[in-house]
Amino acid sequence: MRKLLLAAVIVFAASLAAAQEPASRTADGHPDLSGVWWPGSDLRVPPLNPAPAAPGRAGGPGRGAPPPRRERFEDNYTDAAKAKARTLSDKDDPALRCQSTAFGTLSVSLYNTGLVGQIVQTPKFVVFLSETNPTFRIIPTDGRPHRDDQPPSSRGDSVGRWDGDTLVVDTTNYSDKNWMHAEGEVSFHSDAMHIVERYHRINKDTMEVEATIDDPKVLTKPWVVPKQTLRLAPFDQIMALDCTGIESAALMEAASKQNYGKK
Amino acid sequence: MTRRFALVLAALAPLALAAPALAHHSFAAEFDADKPVTVKGVITAVRLENPHSWFFLDVAGTDGKVEKWSFEASTPSSLIRSGFKPGTVKAGDEVTIKGYHARDAGANAGAGRELVMADGRAFAIGPTVGPVR
Numbered sequence: 229m230r231k232l233l234l235a236a237v238i239v240f241a242a243s244l245a246a247a248q249e250p251a252s253r254t255a256d257g258h259p260d261l262s263g264v265w266w267p268g269s270d271l272r273v274p275p276l277n278p279a280p281a282a283p284g285r286a287g288g289p290g291r292g293a294p295p296p297r298r299e300r301f302e303d304n305y306t307d308a309a310k311a312k313a314r315t316l317s318d319k320d321d322p323a324l325r326c327q328s329t330a331f332g333t334l335s336v337s338l339y340n341t342g343l344v345g346q347i348v349q350t351p352k353f354v355v356f357l358s359e360t361n362p363t364f365r366i367i368p369t370d371g372r373p374h375r376d377d378q379p380p381s382s383r384g385d386s387v388g389r390w391d392g393d394t395l396v397v398d399t400t401n402y403s404d405k406n407w408m409h410a411e412g413e414v415s416f417h418s419d420a421m422h423i424v425e426r427y428h429r430i431n432k433d434t435m436e437v438e439a440t441i442d443d444p445k446v447l448t449k450p451w452v453v454p455k456q457t458l459r460l461a462p463f464d465q466i467m468a469l470d471c472t473g474i475e476s477a478a479l480m481e482a483a484s485k486q487n488y489g490k491k
Numbered sequence: 492m493t494r495r496f497a498l499v500l501a502a503l504a505p506l507a508l509a510a511p512a513l514a515h516h517s518f519a520a521e522f523d524a525d526k527p528v529t530v531k532g533v534i535t536a537v538r539l540e541n542p543h544s545w546f547f548l549d550v551a552g553t554d555g556k557v558e559k560w561s562f563e564a565s566t567p568s569s570l571i572r573s574g575f576k577p578g579t580v581k582a583g584d585e586v587t588i589k590g591y592h593a594r595d596a597g598a599n600a601g602a603g604r605e606l607v608m609a610d611g612r613a614f615a616i617g618p619t620v621g622p623v624r
Contacts, residue, residue: 250530268573270568270569271565271566271568271569272569272572272573273565273570273573273575273613273615273616273617273618274618274619275615276613276614282567291572303545311566317520318520319520323542326541326542339548341541341542342541342566342568343568344568359568360541360566360568361541414519415584426534465572467567467568469539469541469567469568470540470541471540471542472498472538472539472540472541473540473542473543473545474539475543475545475561475563475600476521476542476543476563479521479563479593479594479595479598480520480521480597481521481592482593482597483521483594483595484520484521485595486594486595
């Protein structure tokens with residue numbers, strides 16, 4: 229038993245040491261943000277025969293107390309935006325029809341609609357790739373200005389710069405066709421939106437992201453996004469997963485006509 | 492994507508602190524948790540794609556006519572990372588799917604919770620929001 233305990237302590241200490249290992253750097257001296265990042269896991273399907281809940285714990289498989297609500301983009305809507313929001317619901321979510329979010333369901337733009345994203349860093353670009361609603365953002369870090377030769381898009385146009393060890397990403401030129409978050413959360417934005425994100429890899433396994441989002445056409449004040457912590461995933465390549473389905477949207481639309489599911 | 496995200500949160504204890512709150516489509520906006528449904532048929536297509544995976548099957552009715560059924564399932568990444576490999580279930584396989592009927596009573600569709608193959612192997616393919624039978 230003591231040997232087992234000792235082994236567990238050693239494994240725990242080793243994992244702690246790995247977590248404290250500094251991030252590697254690129255040849256030009258900047259932190260290397262490359263890797264696959266997630267919150268610590270992807271979502272899992274609840275098993276058919278889950279282990280019984282510990283005594284005194286509420287909830288069963290697939291249920292549980294709802295997580296505490298955090299501030300969201302739409303909390304700062306203008307009165308006009310609030311009025312528009314009341315005309316929309318789950319069934320109108322562009323993500324149901326394979327449209328990317330403008331920001332992210334978990335308020336991490338790298339993840340987009342899902343929970344997994346990959347960064348590929350080169351001397352001139354940092355490239356963000358998202359797995360769910362596959363999208364890319366090519367972020368130049370060589371000092372060039374925003375492009376003026378492309379139309380507005382769902383993920384905007386980004387430029388980056390290094391502020392010490394922090395990558396600062398400035399994004400503009402959004403279209404106004406998608407929502408900030410998915411999951412049926414009414415969170416439309418305008419084409420005037422401006423997002424500034426700060427990525428700081430604090431060690432080998434951990435990166436912190438902060439963001440400030442301004443959208444004067446629909447917000448009364450900028451939204452300062454709570455700091456998000458990303459973990460390095462234990463694999464080095466995201467999956468190529470298409471988005472093609474419209475069946476879910478059709479079923480929601482049909483149910484809506486029967487007056488179900490109205491928020 | 493969608494309701495499944497929030498409904499499986501409880502299975503993600505390690506994420507409880509890392510993952511912020513997820514708003515989600517109301518399950519009730521699309522499916523009726525009080526209408527469990529079980530169908531047995533032959534798979535015609537499996538689509539591991541976003542925003543949801545889908546299982547399509549032909550089901551022989553009591554009158555001998557074949558009905559087309561479809562079941563929404565969890566996101567492809569969550570299914571795959573939960574152990575469901577692409578190709579595990581394929582066209583031609585005889586399966587039984589248990590789940591919840593769509594709110595649209597006229598649709599042969601539902602939210603899949605459990606898929607059982609002819610050899611008895613069973614897979615969780617979606618959330619549980621009530622009894623399935």
